[in-house]
Amino acid sequence: MSEHGVVIIGAGQAAAQAVLSLRTEGYEGPIRMIGDEPQPPYQRPPLSKKFLAGEIGFDRVELKPAEFYASAGCELLLSTRVAAIERPKKLVLTGDGREIAYDKLIIATGSRVREINVPGFDLEGVHYLRSVGDVHDIQSHFKPGAKLVVVGGGYIGLEVAAVAKKNGIEVTVLETADRVMARVVDPIVSTFYERIHRAEGVVIRTGVTVDGFEGEGGRVTRVVSGEGESFPCDFVVVGIGIIPNTELAAAAGITVENGIVVDECGRTSDPDIYAAGDCSNHPNGIYGRRLRLESVHNAIEQGKAVAATLTGKEKPYNQVPWFWSDQYDLKLQIAGLSTGYTQAVVRGDPEHGRSFAVFYLKDGVLVAVDAVNRAPEFMMAKLLIAKHAKLDPTRLADETINMKEVANA
Ligand SMILES: Cc1cc2nc3c(=O)[nH]c(=O)nc-3n(C[C@H](O)[C@H](O)[C@H](O)COP(=O)(O)OP(=O)(O)OC[C@H]3O[C@@H](n4cnc5c(N)ncnc54)[C@H](O)[C@@H]3O)c2cc1C
Missing domain, CATH: 3.50.50.60 (FAD/NAD(P)-binding domain)
Known part of the structure; x- marks a missing residue:
């Protein structure tokens, strides 16, 4: 050079x-x-x-x-x-x-951020979240009792909902799909997160298309849906992708x-x-x-x-993708890509508990995992995905058999 x-x-x-x-x-x-x-x-x-x-x-x-x-x-x-x-x-x-x-x-x-192109998009109080500056703008609305509408039930929207709720804000999440985080997780995981958020007092509405924002004095006061509903708000955070x-x-x-x-x-x-x-x-x-x-x-x-x-030392990048999301006391860790999976195997109790893992198998081979407060399952799955490991679904679901034994079978 x-x-x-x-x-x-x-x-x-x-x-x-x-x-x-x-x-x-x-x-x-x-x-x-x-x-x-x-x-x-x-x-x-x-x-x-x-x-x-x-x-x-x-x-x-x-x-x-x-x-x-x-x-x-x-x-x-x-x-x-x-x-x-x-x-x-x-x-x-x-x-x-x-x-x-x-x-x-x-x-x-x-x-x-992907911007929402509906009437009222430029009203004051409609925010996105990508930068430190955005955080400061959103935080300026954090007053107990304030009403927040989150547009988009993906990770970012749900994380914002969790933080806002902890700050005493009334939160409504509007999601167009029929479940939250639909793009990346199995319905089992979506249902779990909807249960948790509702238990915290967040209103989760799925199947709702945002059609516009209305306001007074240039400031947003309502989110209007294509289904004819109106959601009052003091501020909005839009999280609909990048x-x-x-x-x-x-x-x-x-x-x-x-x-x-x-x-x-x-x-x-x-x-x-x-x-x-x-x-x-x-x-x-x-x-x-x-x-x-x-x-x-x-x-x-x-x-x-x-x-x-x-610097002349090739180190090709070829790894299992992974990601995480923190909501309340829950750490969701995702490894791999579940696209095209043929079987979802659950370990733990997503219906009543706060800790479980969903393993995604494609013709018996592990391709992805969603682990909620289950670091050992996440770590082990990450290794097994890279090895294209074929796993026995019955043993995988059996919590009396530890992950090492499942892996070694
Ligand atoms: C709110 C939020 C929460 C997230 N949570 C998670 C998480 O829990 N786990 C996870 O794994 N990932 C998470 N992510 C995603 C993760 O942060 C991104 O994948 C990561 O930052 C990507 O890094 P990057 O360097 O590609 O881009 P960035 O970190 O976005 O950096 C790109 C920079 O380039 C600048 N830039 C763009 N164009 C130009 C230009 N023409 N001239 C000069 N500068 C330019 C941008 O302004 C920006 O500063 C989150 C992202 C957001 C916004």
Whole structure:
């Protein structure tokens, strides 16, 4: 590499990991990280959990203290948006007119919230949750007795509901599908979470399509459904998914197909450009197909893979995806992908208890697990999924047989 070194677009989870790993892999050249947010890289999971609840401060959310980047020889350009990549000249152009040259470029632009396109979408009090700034806006409504309508019963919506409820807020969750978290978990898990939230006093309404927001004085006061219902509110949080930030790459002629297309080492269709994290789409050997994942684990591992490749030590990324969600005292841990499963095996009692696991088998082979307050099941399943282990469903469901014995049968 020559004097320009590595430039990273985005200053989030994958970008921070790439800096750390470039240095631990022995890369000594210049690194520039360009991010459009004012903060140095931080973790997003606490934004809908302990940070939203006010239980931890930003010092526990940032990935590394700001001084780390200077000591690691990484120039941080914050509050700076990259507007274009000029591949023939190997330059990135920033929104404020700067040209920054690169030898190797890493695109780690993450994703943005999917916005709801209904009348009243721009009323004050309608919020999304992606950044620290969003948390502060939402927290400004946290007054006991205030009414919150959450649009979308996915993880983020349900985590927000749990935190808001703990803060004395009246919460209604509106979900279009016939159950919460329908995109990722089995009906058994959805039914469990609906029971828990209802027991906490959250109103969960499924099969409801939000048709618009109405307000007074420019401020939201009601959410209106396509079914003709009206839900009074003081504020709204919309959590209906994300869109990967791939436009820069696409405009530069890099291959994009449901994410920036990369190989297992993070290489894009341009040999000098890499991509990592939410914005990328990578091949996964365990499932034999391409995946675009939205998780911390994926951002970290891709950040590591890209750094290794850039320093000439290929360490292909090929792992079982995993994710978690915290709601009340419940830790949901998900490993693998349950798509196409043929049998769901339950271990524990989701109807009455607060701890169980659902194993997803495809023709007898374990492909995924949803574990609620069941760390041992989650850990063991993660290993077994990678090995394409064939398991006996009867033994798997039998809690008198421990997981090690089930695995060794
Ligand atoms: C509220 C919330 C809760 C979550 N909870 C969990 C969880 O419990 N478990 C889990 O595994 N995952 C969770 N996630 C997902 C996880 O945080 C993401 O998958 C992860 O942050 C992805 O990292 P990334 O580096 O790809 O993107 P990000 O961390 O989003 O970083 C990308 C950065 O690039 C910036 N950027 C974009 N375009 C440009 C540009 N043109 N110029 C400059 N900068 C740009 C963005 O503003 C952003 O700062 C959660 C996400 C949210 C929002």
